[in-house]
Amino acid sequence: MLKKRIQPNRLHQPTSKAGIFYNSKRSISSLSRSVPFFWLSILGLIFLFVHIFASAKIDIAADDNLSTSSINSLHSENEFNKTISVEKLGSNMHPNELTNIPLKSRVYPIYKHPFPCILVNDDKHSHSYSSLETGITFIKIHKCGSTTVADIVSSWRNVFRNKQNITSPTMHCKAYFHHMMAYKLHGLAHRQKEKSFLFTFIREPTERFKSDFYYHGISKAKRYDNASFGNFQHFAQSQLEKRTRYGGYMMHFMTMDNSTLPSFQDKFAFWNPEQPNYVQNSNVLLRHVESLIQEYDFIGIMSRMDESLVVLSMILDIPMKHVLYLNRRQSGSFDYDFLRNQCFFVEKPKASHELEQYLKSDEWYSKNAGDFLLYRAAHESLDRTIDSLGRSRFEEKLKLFKELKAQMGLICDVNCSRCTDKGEVRDKSVKQNPKCSLQACAEVTKRVAKRKKNT
Ligand SMILES: *[C@@H]1O[C@H](CO)[C@@H](O)[C@H](O)[C@H]1NC(C)=O
Ligand SMILES: *[C@@H]1O[C@H](CO)[C@@H](O)[C@H](O)[C@H]1NC(C)=O
Ligand SMILES: *[C@@H]1O[C@H](CO)[C@@H](O)[C@H](O)[C@H]1NC(C)=O
Ligand SMILES: *[C@@H]1O[C@H](CO)[C@@H](O)[C@H](O)[C@H]1NC(C)=O
Ligand SMILES: *[C@@H]1O[C@H](CO)[C@@H](O)[C@H](O)[C@H]1NC(C)=O
Ligand SMILES: *[C@@H]1O[C@H](CO)[C@@H](O)[C@H](O)[C@H]1NC(C)=O
Numbered sequence: 001m002l003k004k005r006i007q008p009n010r011l012h013q014p015t016s017k018a019g020i021f022y023n024s025k026r027s028i029s030s031l032s033r034s035v036p037f038f039w040l041s042i043l044g045l046i047f048l049f050v051h052i053f054a055s056a057k058i059d060i061a062a063d064d065n066l067s068t069s070s071i072n073s074l075h076s077e078n079e080f081n082k083t084i085s086v087e088k089l090g091s092n093m094h095p096n097e098l099t100n101i102p103l104k105s106r107v108y109p110i111y112k113h114p115f116p117c118i119l120v121n122d123d124k125h126s127h128s129y130s131s132l133e134t135g136i137t138f139i140k141i142h143k144c145g146s147t148t149v150a151d152i153v154s155s156w157r158n159v160f161r162n163k164q165n166i167t168s169p170t171m172h173c174k175a176y177f178h179h180m181m182a183y184k185l186h187g188l189a190h191r192q193k194e195k196s197f198l199f200t201f202i203r204e205p206t207e208r209f210k211s212d213f214y215y216h217g218i219s220k221a222k223r224y225d226n227a228s229f230g231n232f233q234h235f236a237q238s239q240l241e242k243r244t245r246y247g248g249y250m251m252h253f254m255t256m257d258n259s260t261l262p263s264f265q266d267k268f269a270f271w272n273p274e275q276p277n278y279v280q281n282s283n284v285l286l287r288h289v290e291s292l293i294q295e296y297d298f299i300g301i302m303s304r305m306d307e308s309l310v311v312l313s314m315i316l317d318i319p320m321k322h323v324l325y326l327n328r329r330q331s332g333s334f335d336y337d338f339l340r341n342q343c344f345f346v347e348k349p350k351a352s353h354e355l356e357q358y359l360k361s362d363e364w365y366s367k368n369a370g371d372f373l374l375y376r377a378a379h380e381s382l383d384r385t386i387d388s389l390g391r392s393r394f395e396e397k398l399k400l401f402k403e404l405k406a407q408m409g410l411i412c413d414v415n416c417s418r419c420t421d422k423g424e425v426r427d428k429s430v431k432q433n434p435k436c437s438l439q440a441c442a443e444v445t446k447r448v449a450k451r452k453k454n455t
Helices: 008-012 021-033 036-056 068-072 079-089 147-158 205-220 229-240 248-255 282-295 303-317 353-358 361-367 371-391 391-413 428-432 437-455
Strands: 118-121 135-139 171-173 175-178 196-202 298-301 333-336 342-345
Touching: 021 079, 068 342, 135 147, 147 171, 147 175, 147 303, 147 437, 196 248, 196 353, 205 229, 205 248, 205 333, 205 342, 205 371, 248 282, 248 371, 282 371, 298 303, 298 371, 303 371, 303 391, 361 371, 371 391, 391 437
Parallel strands: 135 175, 135 196, 196 298
Antiparallel strands: 118 171, 333 342
């Protein structure tokens, strides 16, 4: 499917910037000043290369110093050889091509093993499990509805231990749910799949970025006054600088094994400012996206929160009440800043026209190509999983889920926020209100529903 792509860079890219030539030019530039004849030999070499590669019709134009070893490690040797002969290493693609390219989506399999409640005796909300080879791991990505999901995962810690007759209050099921890159989590890359469950939630990449910019850039840190193009560019630059080699912001969080990626020197591996409207090494990127889709047990989608959670309960085979959530109303539009112990107003400024245009551009797509591809593959995978579980059975469950959620909202959605409508900080004790605990609240809701039925 990747064979017949256009190679736009070949049409207008000067030879001096092409792949290996570019690299050798950079790496010998200091030498060449002191040893002029060096240039001659290099020119000779370049000549030879042009000749060899032109006749072999191998496209190396877009190989932006993606070292052979880093690509090689992506695949088994066999696969790699096949890849290089069939697809040509380091091909450039225009966003129009990528948005149409078929992706390998997936039906998330039903988790056939017992619920992976690995009992541990640990602090509440532990950041420090020695290894995540076992247990629940939720990769929390900023501005993807992850606090809502983390609340749910947190409640699993106690729910499932009851099945194992645990009375000690410090024992709980191992569940990790923090804003942390998967590759930094020890043991995750070689987890035991029959004793662990790895999942995350993602969001439409542009929406996620805007929300991040408004929330962190403008409202919380107050680094920016307004949603101008310049301010957004500055913010996005700081966020993406170290992440483009992972394929995007969300991909950075989800990547398990960073050794399969281009090295730090290859920060322009997938997006190069010299060709801002193209995606570099798109075949490597596509395969990285597909490997993530395969690696995770489930990937939820924020804009399809209810559907995602119902599917999650179905593939984990747990009762639906364990995936209910509270619509945590922000009081007014204030949110709590733990570090500064203060409330801040969450601004939702209007993006400037220039910014809206930019967010539709090829450059913006190219910079975040991995995230866009991942998002599309995750959508398809969710749809296919629902089909596989049975549409009508799923719809039924979804309806019930929404009813339960609405009921829980009526009973439990009280003043649980640390901030009042006026932006004053409430005491920590608001959290001790049983109606603010998801688990307690789900129980209350169940009892009320039963009582209503009986009367
Ligand atoms: C290319 O990458 C390798 C390691 O990945 C590095 O040692 C070398 O200096 C880089 N060359 C250039 C021209 O950036
Ligand atoms: C793949 O390439 C490597 C070196 O590039 C070579 O040693 C190996 O034999 C090749 N494998 C196959 C199956 O062609
Ligand atoms: C839990 O305790 C109950 C009653 O004491 C017992 O019947 C059941 O077998 C126990 N379950 C496990 C998993 O030990
Ligand atoms: C937006 O903010 C920048 C600096 O943060 C400022 O220079 C610029 O004048 C502001 N633009 C508008 C329209 O307020
Ligand atoms: C991979 O991640 C580890 C742990 O954070 C880090 O020490 C290492 O430098 C990273 N390697 C690359 C190639 O990014
Ligand atoms: C929430 O708090 C306000 C005052 O801060 C109070 O008037 C209101 O009754 C509370 N609502 C609930 C449901 O407890």
